Amino acid sequence: MPKETKNEQTLKEFEALFKGLYPQLCVFAHRYINDMDTSKDIVQDIFIKVWEDQIVFKTQSHTTGFFYKAVKNRCLNYLKSSRYKTTEHCDLADLEVYETETFFMSQAVTIETTAVIENAINKLSAKAAQVIRLSIKDYSNKEIADLLAISVNTVKDRKKGAYRKLRGFLGFLFTN
Structure with a gap:
């Protein structure tokens, strides 16, 4: 049996990261934009960007924090986009709430806690x-x-x- 190369191992680690974070990041994005298909696209785009740029993380918490911040920022950019504003009638008051650290942290903690509990139930x-x-x-x-x-x-x-x-x-x- 041939020995795995470094690239194969890195791909396996990335796949494990994707499988571990993707579902909760999609739910997190959905809390911002209320559209699951767009949420999935946003999260997939971020994972693709991380893979293409070969971003390496120091710790698991750094990795998780990076992805949550990236999803938040991408969602806010989407909500601020002229296309979204004209088709979905984005409320500026909602955007102000979504941009707060309190909203971000409460949503991230809720999603992460739910994932931990779901893993325990499994x-x-x-x-x-x-x-x-x-x-x-x-x-x-x-x-x-x-x-x-x-x-x-x-x-x-x-x-x-x-x-x-x-x-x-x-x-x-x-x-x-």
Whole structure:
């Protein structure tokens, strides 16, 4: 079996970076421009630019921060564009809010937290994850039981076990 070259390894790392960040960056962009197709285009363009320019990042947090800032800036540029203003009737008050650091940080933290929680839920068994996702959507235990054709006690047991495992998976969020 041939040994991998440096370029192949770099491509694999870049693919892992793309797969890890792309979904949440698309959701983040959507919070600004409210159009998922355009959001996907913006995020893809940024990844292409990073790949073409061979940008190297020092740390994971630097990488994540760079992509969030780049998406934010690209979204703001899109919202300020004359094409968007004439077709979508962009409100200047919205733009002022979108440009604030507070909006940026709240959206980035929300998206990143959601991704961490989703990754933790994905570590649960399929049945427990299903119960937790329905619970997050505000389904009652009875509604979940009816929907999944299981007893209310089974729902409670799966939730109890899932919450215990999630506390273990997400314990790092609660340390001082």
